[in-house]
Amino acid sequence: MKSVKIKDKEFVLSIKSDEIEDAVENIAVKVNNDLNGKNPLFITILNGAFMFASDLLKKIEIPCEITFVKLSSYSGIASTQIVKKIIGLNVDITGRDIIIVEDIIDTGITMENMLKDLSEHNPSSIRIATFLFKPKAFTKDYKIDYIGMEIPNDFIVGYGLDYDGYGRNYKDIYKIKE
Ligand code: IMP
Numbered sequence: 001m002k003s004v005k006i007k008d009k010e011f012v013l014s015i016k017s018d019e020i021e022d023a024v025e026n027i028a029v030k031v032n033n034d035l036n037g038k039n040p041l042f043i044t045i046l047n048g049a050f051m052f053a054s055d056l057l058k059k060i061e062i063p064c065e066i067t068f069v070k071l072s073s074y075s076g077i078a079s080t081q082i083v084k085k086i087i088g089l090n091v092d093i094t095g096r097d098i099i100i101v102e103d104i105i106d107t108g109i110t111m112e113n114m115l116k117d118l119s120e121h122n123p124s125s126i127r128i129a130t131f132l133f134k135p136k137a138f139t140k141d142y143k144i145d146y147i148g149m150e151i152p153n154d155f156i157v158g159y160g161l162d163y164d165g166y167g168r169n170y171k172d173i174y175k176i177k178e
């Protein structure tokens, strides 16, 4: 099995790029259908979601706008439970249909922060599209509208996700070797 080494840790191939592509396609079909006739604003959470956002948005066929925010909560391989806002939102979201684009929902804290922040600015609707979801780590109870894949609680890298800043560029997803 193909593996990669990042700093002190070894990771083994877990989800190949063709499976990733299929999961992105499934989300795009649903979004195109659900938001048909609307003019949504996609808000991508940097850094991790850049690759998913790029692949997803190439498949979106309705008129839409795309913007970015930058949040940070992970240090090494664990969530710090504290979400830092590094770059905030600079567009008016009042009355807009929002789709938040995220790489992974783990404990759910980052997304909860986003939801609170956004709802204070009176958007017309908010939907969540996350490429990955770790149901066993999730501690919240909000609805996640679009999920690419559900995965176990292993730490992973690739397809935008990093270990200490590295590994975001891999087109496949690798999981940590115990
Ligand atoms: P949450 O706030 O615990 O849901 O964590 C969400 C953020 O933690 C994501 O946006 C990722 O950036 C990061 N994260 C969660 N799990 C992993 C992982 O397995 N590998 C790399 N980053 C992760």
Ligand code: MG
Binding pocket: 045, 046, 047, 048, 049, 102, 103, 104
């Ligand atoms: Mg992220």
